Amino acid sequence: MNRLFYDLHIHSCLSPCGDDDMTAGNIAGMAKIKGLDVIALTDHNTCANCPAFFAACKKQGIVPIAGMELTTAEEIHMICLFKRLDDAVRFESNFCKYKIKIKNKPDIFGNQYILNENDEIIGTEDYLLPPASSLSLEEAYTLATEHGGLCFPAHADKISNGIIGILGTMPEKPYFNCVEISANASANASANADKNDFIRKYPSVKGKIILRNSDAHYLWDISEAVNYIEINSSPNNGSPEMIREQLFMFLKGD
Numbered sequence: 001m002n003r004l005f006y007d008l009h010i011h012s013c014l015s016p017c018g019d020d021d022m023t024a025g026n027i028a029g030m031a032k033i034k035g036l037d038v039i040a041l042t043d044h045n046t047c048a049n050c051p052a053f054f055a056a057c058k059k060q061g062i063v064p065i066a067g068m069e070l071t072t073a074e075e076i077h078m079i080c081l082f083k084r085l086d087d088a089v090r091f092e093s094n095f096c097k098y099k100i101k102i103k104n105k106p107d108i109f110g111n112q113y114i115l116n117e118n119d120e121i122i123g124t125e126d127y128l129l130p131p132a133s134s135l136s137l138e139e140a141y142t143l144a145t146e147h148g149g150l151c152f153p154a155h156a157d158k159i160s161n162g163i164i165g166i167l168g169t170m171p172e173k174p175y176f177n178c179v180e181i182s183a184n185a186s187a188n189a190s191a192n193a194d195k196n197d198f199i200r201k202y203p204s205v206k207g208k209i210i211l212r213n214s215d216a217h218y219l220w221d222i223s224e225a226v227n228y229i230e231i232n233s234s235p236n237n238g239s240p241e242m243i244r245e246q247l248f249m250f251l252k253g254d
């Protein structure tokens, strides 16, 4: 088995809360420096920087995953990941109608920059991205899975926008094979202890794959190579498609 070091929750400069330096090129470059094998771009309610992200990761030899951090109507943050870039693009075009249209105020909330495959700013998103969509948790799960996506609760240990903080428990339906707990610098040193504490506190997460991602909004927050998944292919030899295939099989529990 080979270790695949991952960070599956990263924001670009398209998220208003993401630093302007979080360009696709800078994210991929930092992930390379940190020794990560696979990273996912998960901007709030959009996949629009995923094509730029794929181009940047290809240059660095890192496996990219197209994703979105979707806000449900209940204000729960869900990570949606797609095996193929095309699936993410199709998902976004079908998700768009559920977004609430509030104009962004860049000087208050931050810039929302759209990048091209050369890492250049080619536009801005006019509507504020993070607010709740009109999709319920179940509807969001269904829409993501209909597009071949993997959907799991983001930062479930956090009160704000975490599934347990909002619902009081981990629901039995929809069923999530994975759950994310947040990472921080000190937590990296004792990741397993924190995972065990989390399971003890919330027994309803027992048996699920617990992922620890950075939720990086700044380059220096991107995970170090500490969290990994074991797969058959070597990250150095397998094609990105093959590695994504194995990663999704593992995360979906297939």
Ligand SMILES: [Zn+2]
Residues within 6 Å of the ligand: 069, 077, 154, 155, 161
């Ligand atoms: Zn979040």
Ligand SMILES: [Zn+2]
Residues within 6 Å of the ligand: 009, 011, 069, 154, 215
């Ligand atoms: Zn996030």
